Amino acid sequence: MTYLKVILVGIPLSVLLFASFSPAQAANPAPKEEMRASWISTVTNIDMKPGMTEAEYTAWAQSTIQTLEKKNFNTVIFQVKPTSDALYPSKLAPWSTYITGKKQGTDPGFDPLQIMLDTAHEHGLELHAWINPYRVTMVSQGLEDLASNNIAIQHPEWVVKHGGQYYLDPGLPGVQAYLVDAVKELVANYDVDAVHMDDYFYPGVEFSDQETYEKYGSEFTDIGDWRRHNVSQLVEDINQNIKAIKPWVQFGISPSGIWRNQADDPTGSATNGNAHYDQLFADSRQWIQEGSIDYITPQIYWSRQLAVASYSVLLDWWSKQVETQAFVHPVYLYIGMADYKVNNNFDTAWENPRELPEQILDNRANKIAKGQMHFTLRDILKNALGYADIVEEEIYTAKSLTPATPWNGSNVPKKPINVDVDKQGNSVKIMINNKKRTDAKKYVIYRFEGNQTVDYQNPENIVGVTYDQNGTATFVDLDIDPGKRYTYGVTSISHTGVESKDAKEKKTKK
Known part of the structure; x- marks a missing residue:
């Protein structure tokens, strides 16, 4: 009966066959503990429109959280510092332009983070506060667009232009201290469940920090090693300061999907893509080894069929790292899922509505990955090809608890x-x-x-x-x-x- 109905509405047989019940699903039922998160992107207003009143914003937060709750998600990763700004009242950063749609520093008259946090907790969802530490502007912005109390205006000597954007120089001790203080303010003032950093570190190999290196990098013969040290030092300092304030608050990072390729390091993955160790100067494996994070979410934004960066190859590689390299305490592996690529990519594998759902089932079958984070909210709601319906109706069929972190207590x-x-x-x-x-x-x-x-x-x-x-x-x-x-x-x-x-x-x- 189902076959006849589907054929009559014109859906190809290939899609119909993909829609059959998965053996992996039967062998790996929904676990009681599984991270199921949605990123909520505020930068350039990807997921949040600007200029809402408090009532409109509150209604949007309620609708968003209620929808995710219905779909059996258990976490939101809310972007609260998209650049050197804030979506909450801060003594260290100006109000973000993305909340009001007006000049940076314009007070919206309410606290967007507190409203989203209260709403998430009201419905039983965790909130991970997502920060972008080094980024000062987007390509469409200049320094003249910044508020007078922006750290980049107060300390122009801390700022480096790279491409069409401005960044804080990660190698400066003042920058490091400022970024740690910003996280301390956030954790002290809000009952967030975690602090989350994404995949933006040094913006590229040609970053203009030679002068900083000559002044502060004397212990390093290679500028790349020094840059990686700066990033890892910030990661360690942020984690230590979070735990000093609230030991239970987690710290997680979602780097790009490739640490290093085997062509550059025999311990790397069998891939041939941009590696954040070499391109962005982030040694994510070191964070796992030293226990300076509680979870890592590599953004494995590729299909299982893509030869240069196979999802399956990278799932196995990252699983091995958290299984064998976490020397101080366990580090949970969550996977960043490319919801935004469904029916919207040169790789034809994303034309299959079951590619992403089957990736989730692969995560479960893997037994080491403890869940996934979906990028981004608008794509979950868009539901291209009905993929999100498949996730809701066949995979996230029951509620789940977020994995416990007993090493924090x-x-x-x-x-x-x-x-x-x-x-x-x-x-x-x-x-x-x-x-x-x-x-x-x-x-x-x-x-x-x-x-x-x-x-x-x-x-x-x-x-x-x-x-x-x-x-x-x-x-x-x-x-x-x-x-x-x-x-x-x-x-x-x-x-x-x-x-x-x-x-x-x-x-x-x-």
Whole structure:
């Protein structure tokens, strides 16, 4: 019946065959812990339109988070420092032009980060604050477009022009200290779950920092090694300062997909593309080895069929690195997914709506990758070729918890002290009172029907996640059958994602 219907609406048989049930899916059901994140890009207003009022922005944040929650995502990576600016009130950076659409430094009259953070936590999603440390301007901007309190205006000696853009010079101690202070301000003032950096480091080999190298790089005979040292030093300093303020806040980086090619290093990947070690002077493997990050998300933005940079080859290579090179503590591997390439690339593999969904299944089958991050929000919503429907209906079929990071704190929280349920027609309100404890950051709500076996390992039984609010929390289950009786079990989740061993259970009345 399905075959006949599809053929009648004109879909090619090749696509139809791709739509068959995947053996990998059957062998790798949805795990209970899996990172499922969406980047929300604010630079050049990719995912967020400028000039919204507070009410309009709040409605957009609510709609965005509710949509991702419905699709069983559990994290947003919100770009809060797209250049040397901020989408929150900062003493160290001006207001971003991307929030108001006006001159940089224009106050929108509300706090975009706080609203997005509150909304994400209200719906049980983590928020990772995404920063771009070195970038001062985009190609369309000049120094005259910057606010007077921009660090590049206050310290023009810190700025280097490369191509059509301006950057802070990573080799200057003042720049390093400023960037660390900016992260400290962010972490101290906001209850973010992680700080996230993407793939922009040194912008290229011809970066004009010879004078800086001669002044500060005397210990290095190669300018490339010195540049990589500068980036790794910043990474280490940021991580240490995050942990000094809030030990549970994670630090993750999403570098480009290739560390080094085998042609340049026998320990590199069997690829032939731009390597960030050589082109951007970022030694991502060193961060894994030294434990200066909690997760790494290589942007493997290629298909499995692309010979010069195969997704499959790179998935295996990165898996080996986190498995064998993480000497200080585990480093989680998440994969950056190229949602933006679906039906929009020279590589015809992206014309297959199942290319990206099958990549997710490959991640699961791999057993080392612990999830994925999707670039970017507008492409998830665009749903080219229906690929996002496939992900939602066949792969992200149940909710999942974000992977715990016990190396940042291994204490196991106790179950909530008190849980009450109130069945009201077509919904059930779950009220959590845990005021005498401070060991829970959020709670997981499980639901079981009638005499159903209570199984807390099956993610199909998770109906929601809710964040603690000063010892209390509330969750409303809107997806119930009024004629059925349910048992709700509630577990506690620590600040580092560790779940309580037991659950507080409560039954609804008939």
